[in-house]
Amino acid sequence: MSARYAGDRTTGFASPAADAVEGPIDLSQILDLKNPSRYPVRVRGATFAGRGILDGDILIADTAGSPQAGQLVIAWAAGRVLLAELQKRDKTWWLLSGDDTHPPLQVDPARDVEIWANVTSVVREKA
Amino acid sequence: MLYGLIDCNSFYCSCQRAFDPDLKHRPVVVLSNNDGCAIARTAEAKQLGIKMGEAWHLVRHERKLSDVRWFSSNYPLYADMSRRVYQVLLDYSPRVEPYSIDEMFLDLSGFSNTLHAHCGAMRQAVQQITKVPTCVGWGPTKTIAKLANGLAKDRPELEGLCDLTDPQTRQRFYRNVSVGEVWGVGRRLLPKLHYAGIRTIEQFVEAKPAHIRKIMAVTGLRLQAELQGESCIQISEIAEARKGMACTRSFGRPITTYEEMHEAITGFATRAAEKLRAEGLDAAHIAVFIQTNRHKRDDGWYANQFSISCEPTNDTFTICRHASRLLKQIWLKGYRYAKAGVMLNDLAPHGQQSTLFSMASAKPDHETLLAAMDGINQKFGSGTLFPLSAGIKRDWKPRQAMLSARYTTRLEEIMEAQTW
Known part of the structure; x- marks a missing residue:
């Protein structure tokens, strides 16, 4: 069957590459999608276009690990799912909007503002 | 341990x-x-x-x-x-x-x-x-x-954590807790234990083994040992090969016509055969059941099941054919059917079982077709390709009025984040 030939098992002349087959690049491996902490999230809106993130992009979010200043995060704030930039000021974490249209929002689980995951990669299906 | x-x-x-x-x-x-x-x-x-x-x-x-x-x-x-x-x-x-x-x-x-x-x-x-x-x-x-x-x-x-490694802690707990809390002591067993004067875990643990054996055979002795800290049940990292496979459903609305029931049964047989192939198994026994709503006996109540042994197979079309024949045997007109199913039993690894006088070579070879079907259904979603006899409208399908997105398994349904 066609799917089984990978440059190795030729019928006439032995393939000199038989021991060197590596297969196609597997993006799910590169993006580590099988890791239990990885979740895909769809971007709605364009306020982060300045950081190269467009409406409709797929973000790979990671729920493990700790917060880092300057990182993009998926946050939950008062019932909404947001993409925001994380910054640290006066020992507390703040969510910054992508184009400064909103004032910073303090991360405070007691007030239902919390970090859901860190953004690790961006995927754009159609460039 | x-x-x-x-x-x-x-x-x-x-x-x-x-x-x-x-x-x-x-x-x-x-x-x-x-x-x-x-x-x-x-x-x-x-x-x-x-x-x-x-x-x-x-x-x-x-x-x-x-x-x-x-x-x-x-x-x-x-x-x-x-x-x-x-x-x-x-x-x-x-x-x-x-x-x-x-x-x-x-x-x-x-x-x-x-x-x-x-x-x-x-x-x-x-x-x-x-x-x-x-x-x-x-x-x-x-x-x-x-x-x-x-x-x-x-x-x-x-705070979500409980340590029962210490025998003394256990003893205090055993004295105050019903034996019904123990894993494997079900509702049917409890009256028997109560009758024998065993109400707490402590009483169960201290009962004479012969006594326990009479009530619940060797399982009881094993349970006694386990409760005393002697490990008898090991960790099994993966489920054992299945002994049976079933596809059964309650219908979203009662089914009253043979045509619709036939569609449903064919659909179940198709799904069960697919599961069979996914686990690399053959079935040598097929059962079909249909039943009306147990709680609405005023409408007339009927339930029946019929089964046959057959040559080991994982072929959707063979299993559907058997299931249709079985359905014909038990179908009775005039009832409002609420539930039906197809059960496959006597499972063994595919191609391993063989019967004397096997007719396998006379069967049309569906392997390639089935592999293609499974491939397509895996890629595009279960039920993309199915035998036409399983029906197209299928409005008897179970109700799922409030299904959420499949956030982690379907790209078109992942969580959305609003940029801020």
């Missing part, structure tokens, strides 16, 4: 909550197939008095339940979240046994000195990574770990 049991709190509800901030403080209920009964409830929903297994359509309009968010069961989501929980646990135990979709046994033997911290960190990691809250119990046997887990769940002051 040291065993742990980790159990996900209101697992299906927790999976729904993991992706929907709106559910954070709301009572949430997940319903069984066909949106029938409540099968998972958050603590808030339990507080409102919603019972396990309660028929949702009977209570949903009560005013006190107006704030409850309810969902149809979304098994693709729950399966993937269970997989995530399992994988996180592998970082904390060399051997993890997925006992059910929401509880897993752990081998904790290597961590004796730091167990409390270890289990706390594990629970924290599961919560952070999968957003699913859990409880952990541990002890020298699986039965004790299961008991400890129940304690961790029932007593909030334990």
Whole structure:
């Protein structure tokens, strides 16, 4: 069957590459999608276009690990799912909007503002 | 040995909550197939008095339940979240046994000195990574770990962790707790034990072995040993090969015509055969059953089942043909059928069984076709390709009125984040 030939098992002349087959690049491996902490999230809106993130992009979010200043995060704030930039000021974490249209929002689980995951990669299906 | 049991709190509800901030403080209920009964409830929903297994359509309009968010069961989501929980646990135990979709046994033997911290960190990691809250119990046997887990769940002051490794702690607990709390002591066994004067776990453990043996045979002796800290049940890392495979459903509305029932049965046979091939098995026994609603006997009640032995097969078309023949045998006109199913038994690895006078060579070779069908259904979703006799409209399909997105298994349904 066609799917089984990978440059190795030729019928006439032995393939000199038989021991060197590596297969196609597997993006799910590169993006580590099988890791239990990885979740895909769809971007709605364009306020982060300045950081190269467009409406409709797929973000790979990671729920493990700790917060880092300057990182993009998926946050939950008062019932909404947001993409925001994380910054640290006066020992507390703040969510910054992508184009400064909103004032910073303090991360405070007691007030239902919390970090859901860190953004690790961006995927754009159609460039 | 040291065993742990980790159990996900209101697992299906927790999976729904993991992706929907709106559910954070709301009572949430997940319903069984066909949106029938409540099968998972958050603590808030339990507080409102919603019972396990309660028929949702009977209570949903009560005013006190107006704030409850309810969902149809979304098994693709729950399966993937269970997989995530399992994988996180592998970082904390060399051997993890997925006992059910929401509880897993752990081998904790290597961590004796730091167990409390270890289990706390594990629970924290599961919560952070999968957003699913859990409880952990541990002890020298699986039965004790299961008991400890129940304690961790029932007593909030334990903060989700319960250690029953110490015999003295256990003894105090055994004195005050009903033997009905023990893993494997079901509702049928309990009256027999009560009759014999055994009410608490302590009484059970101290009863004469001969006495216990009379009531519940060797299982009882094993349970006694397990409760005393002597491990008899090991961790099994993966489920044993299945002995039977079934595809059964309750219908969204009663089925009254043979044509529709035939479509349903063919659909079930198709799905069951697909599962068979996914596990590399053949079946040599096929059963079909149909039944009316047990609770509505005024409409006339009928239930019947018929089965045959056949040559080992995993061929959708052969299984559908047998199932059709069986249905013809039991079909009775004039009833309102609520449920039906196809069961495959006598399973063995594909191609292994062979009968004398095998007719296999006379069968048309469907292997390539079936492999292609499975491939397409795997890629484009279950039910993309199916025998035409399984029907196209299928409006008897179970109700799933409140299905959430499959956030982790379908790209078109992933969580959306608004840029801010």
